[in-house]
Amino acid sequence: MRKTVRFRLxxxxxxxxxxxHETLVEVLQEDFGLYGARESCGQGLCGCCTVLVxxxxxxxxxxxxxxxxxxxxVTVESGSELDAVQQAFIESSAFQCGFCTPGFVLxxxxxxxxxxxxxxxxxxxxxxxxxxxxxxxxxxxEAVKLAARKSRDKARSG
Amino acid sequence: xxxxxxxxxSRGLVDDELLHALGERASVVYVPQLACPGSAPxxxxxVEIARLLxxxxxxxxxxxxxxxxxxxxxxxxxxxxxxxxxxLLTKRPVKVSLTMEEQFFTITRHASTFRIKSGVTRxxxxxxxxxxxxxxxxxxxxxxxxxxQKSGFTAPGPYxxxxxxxxxxxxxxxxPPAGALRGFGIPQLVWAYESxxxxxxxxxxxxxxxxxxxxxxxxxxxxxxxxxxxxxxxxKVLERLSALMDWEQSFDRGSGxxxxxxxxxVGFKACISPTxxxxxxxxxxxxxxxxxxxxxxxxxxxxxxxAQIAGEVLNMPAESVSVVHSDTDVTPYxxxxxxxxxxxxxxNAVKLAAEDALKKxxxxxSELQLPAEAPIPAIFRKKYGMQAxxxxxxxxFVPAYSPPDANGLTDNATPFWxxxxxxxxxxxxxxxxxxxxxxxxxxxxxxxPVNPRIVETQLSGAAIxxxxxxxxxxxxxxxxxxxxxASLAEYKIxxxxxxPGEIVNEAVVAAQKxxxxxxxxxxxxxxxxxxxxxxxxxxxxxGVRLTSLPLSAEAVFQALSK
Numbered sequence: 279m280r281k282t283v284r285f286r287l288x289x290x291x292x293x294x295x296x297x298x299h300e301t302l303v304e305v306l307q308e309d310f311g312l313y314g315a316r317e318s319c320g321q322g323l324c325g326c327c328t329v330l331v332x333x334x335x336x337x338x339x340x341x342x343x344x345x346x347x348x349x350x351x352v353t354v355e356s357g358s359e360l361d362a363v364q365q366a367f368i369e370s371s372a373f374q375c376g377f378c379t380p381g382f383v384l385x386x387x388x389x390x391x392x393x394x395x396x397x398x399x400x401x402x403x404x405x406x407x408x409x410x411x412x413x414x415x416x417x418x419x420e421a422v423k424l425a426a427r428k429s430r431d432k433a434r435s436g
Numbered sequence: 437x438x439x440x441x442x443x444x445x446s447r448g449l450v451d452d453e454l455l456h457a458l459g460e461r462a463s464v465v466y467v468p469q470l471a472c473p474g475s476a477p478x479x480x481x482x483v484e485i486a487r488l489l490x491x492x493x494x495x496x497x498x499x500x501x502x503x504x505x506x507x508x509x510x511x512x513x514x515x516x517x518x519x520x521x522x523x524l525l526t527k528r529p530v531k532v533s534l535t536m537e538e539q540f541f542t543i544t545r546h547a548s549t550f551r552i553k554s555g556v557t558r559x560x561x562x563x564x565x566x567x568x569x570x571x572x573x574x575x576x577x578x579x580x581x582x583x584x585q586k587s588g589f590t591a592p593g594p595y596x597x598x599x600x601x602x603x604x605x606x607x608x609x610x611x612p613p614a615g616a617l618r619g620f621g622i623p624q625l626v627w628a629y630e631s632x633x634x635x636x637x638x639x640x641x642x643x644x645x646x647x648x649x650x651x652x653x654x655x656x657x658x659x660x661x662x663x664x665x666x667x668x669x670x671x672k673v674l675e676r677l678s679a680l681m682d683w684e685q686s687f688d689r690g691s692g693x694x695x696x697x698x699x700x701x702v703g704f705k706a707c708i709s710p711t712x713x714x715x716x717x718x719x720x721x722x723x724x725x726x727x728x729x730x731x732x733x734x735x736x737x738x739x740x741x742x743a744q745i746a747g748e749v750l751n752m753p754a755e756s757v758s759v760v761h762s763d764t765d766v767t768p769y770x771x772x773x774x775x776x777x778x779x780x781x782x783x784n785a786v787k788l789a790a791e792d793a794l795k796k797x798x799x800x801x802s803e804l805q806l807p808a809e810a811p812i813p814a815i816f817r818k819k820y821g822m823q824a825x826x827x828x829x830x831x832x833f834v835p836a837y838s839p840p841d842a843n844g845l846t847d848n849a850t851p852f853w854x855x856x857x858x859x860x861x862x863x864x865x866x867x868x869x870x871x872x873x874x875x876x877x878x879x880x881x882x883x884x885p886v887n888p889r890i891v892e893t894q895l896s897g898a899a900i901x902x903x904x905x906x907x908x909x910x911x912x913x914x915x916x917x918x919x920x921x922a923s924l925a926e927y928k929i930x931x932x933x934x935x936p937g938e939i940v941n942e943a944v945v946a947a948q949k950x951x952x953x954x955x956x957x958x959x960x961x962x963x964x965x966x967x968x969x970x971x972x973x974x975x976x977x978x979g980v981r982l983t984s985l986p987l988s989a990e991a992v993f994q995a996l997s998k
Contacts, residue, residue, distance in 0.1 A: 318536060318924075319536045319923065319924035319925075320535055320536050320537075321536075321923060321924060321925055323924045323925060324924055371889055371890070371893050373735070374505060374735030374736065374737070374893065374894075374897060375503070375504045375505035375734050375735025376502075376504075376735060377504035377505070401932075402932040402933055402935070403932075403933070405932050406931050406932045406933045407931075408931075408932075409924070409929060409931055411504075411505055411507070411901070411929065412505050412735055412897045412901075413896070413897040413898075413900035413901050413930060414893060414896075414897055415900060415930075415931075415932050415935055416896055416935070416939055417893060417896075418932075419932070
């Protein structure tokens with residue numbers, strides 16, 4: 279019962295043979311060697327498996343790969359260089375083991391697109407679905423603020 | 437066997453000739469490890485698998501990829517031997533991934549029960565303390581016996597008590613096995629002895645900071661094992677905490693439904709001993725450097741620290757030093773990455789290895805009649821006529837240690853002491869029992885930090901993790917020992933909405949003389965004081981004393997309703 283699914287992955291058209299039960303995060307890892315999105319809780323509660331499908335953050339561990347037909351899928355591996363969010367996470371020491379970081383980076387990008395100047399309270403609420411067992415949360419909040427500043431500065435100068 | 441291990445902890449206050457025994461209960465509940473995936477195998481794992489298969493160690497290779505935080509879950513072998521056996525049977529590569537549900541059953545933190553009793557004068561001097569600690573180890577020992585002994589002997593706390601008696605028991609039960617979880621048992625001990633110490637102070641009408649000040653275990657004084665305290669800045673940590681909490685200032689406890697309170701707690705930890713670390717430092721002909729060590733960096737920042745230590749000895753920036761990740765065919769022996777031992781043990785080994793390499797470079801310089809200030813590439817160019825060759829230094833570190841005698845006494849129980857204290861300000865909603873931590877201050881003696889920023893994030897992360905264990909994390913077992921909440925839907929860990937309003941972290945100015953450049957471990961220190969500080973603050977706010985973790989809204993509400 280495998281079927282061929284065609285979609286855009288980080289800007290390139292790709293296809294994969296997927297079984298009906300296979301999730302997007304499984305296909306990304308097994309067929310494309312992309313390990314940035316990882317399954318942790320397996321219930322869509324921790325944010326470690328976050329990927330963008332048609333510019334919307336989804337839990338890759340719950341999203342069936344066959345539903346990606348024709349979609350634009352973006353993972354943390356997209357882009358050839360670090361963006362303002364990734365740079366800010368490094369500068370703010372906003373991760374320890376890094377397992378949850380891809381999810382935080384993608385959610386932060388989405389947050390800043392919707393709200394270029396979020397308050398601390400808005401940051402906490404928007405990212406509350408992403409869990410970090412190392413609890414680098416204070417540094418993550420700093421990183422989001424820094425990324426927002428960097429993005430605004432870039433927008434102004436660009 | 438019930439999942440929540442309630443127990444009676446009794447406290448006696450020796451008043452001249454009067455003894456009150458107050459019935460109290462203190463317990464710690466199970467929390468699962470929830471480590472991020474990835475195993476942390478090392479030489480330690482190779483030894484075990486070699487033993488199981490009856491093979492020589494050189495037939496087994498254990499490599500460690502980048503992996504998630506361990507927090508104690510990745511110490512002893514669990515799945516590694518099964519994976520090896522499956523691979524041998526199928527003659528194929530085998531990968532085992534655990535689901536979150538399976539992780540809940542793999543290894544947990546010890547639930548513990550601590551009965552504690554103290555004798556104290558009216559003036560507030562601790563004279564005697566009796567400690568009885570029961571560690572629920574579940575179905576397999578894992579590192580439990582070591583937790584029982586290596587942490588058990590600190591059960592009377594960081595106090596100078598003439599008469600101390602300690603019994604620490606490892607138990608087998610029909611529950612998931614328990615191991616170390618960020619603190620090697622210490623947070624469970626501090627939870628009990630610092631709640632207890634606070635109760636004594638308040639009962640005697642002595643300020644809790646002042647009561648501790650009068651009884652602190654000071655430099656050069658013997659700890660319960662007889663080991664003299666060295667490089668343990670307990671007093672400094674307490675005083676800095678008191679200053680950062682503005683403890684001498686009056687505190688507004690509020691009125692109406694939401695009441696405020698504040699509390700502090702101070703704990704200490706010995707480091708598991710004796711253990712060995714071996715390192716090699718290679719200096720290349722271009723002047724760059726490679727550190728070979730089996731310490732596994734799971735996010736604690738050890739790669740950075742080892743590069744800094746080698747760079748400091750060799751007078752080169754840390755950026756010129758790379759660190760090879762643990763691979764039993766390549767990196768030398770290390771006991772394991774656990775118990776905040778790496779920076780001290782492996783840090784010393786790396787320092788010795790770098791010093792050995794430096795000595796060899798200096799010998800070459802003098803043989804080649806090069807001036808002392810000649811750069812490293814010049815040495816190799818002169819010796820080999822081109823950019824070729826290298827120098828390898830090695831270092832091996834095993835701290836001195838004396839095993840305890842039949843009475844548990846030893847003059848050298850630990851290579852170093854870790855000291856951690858926390859202070860909190862809380863708001864307690866008397867209508868719902870909800871506790872909000874508005875301010876969390878963590879102060880620690882980490883020796884001289886090799887990397888102050890990493891130290892700060894370790895203290896902060898550890899304290900926030902402990903906040904979860906304190907306020908809501910709890911594995912719920914039914915009467916037959918079945919776990920009922922093995923998922924992140926039913927077992928909540930701290931998220932961004934659970935953070936205290938303000939967090940302050942500080943390492944006091946201190947030095948561990950035997951550590952590399954004065955440093956010692958920090959990974960667990962931030963956990964020590966959090967739980968009792970919150971319980972003490974709740975008592976300060978609303979006058980109820982909770983003796984079972986977690987300090988959930990329900991537990992607080994029920995205590996208030998009594």
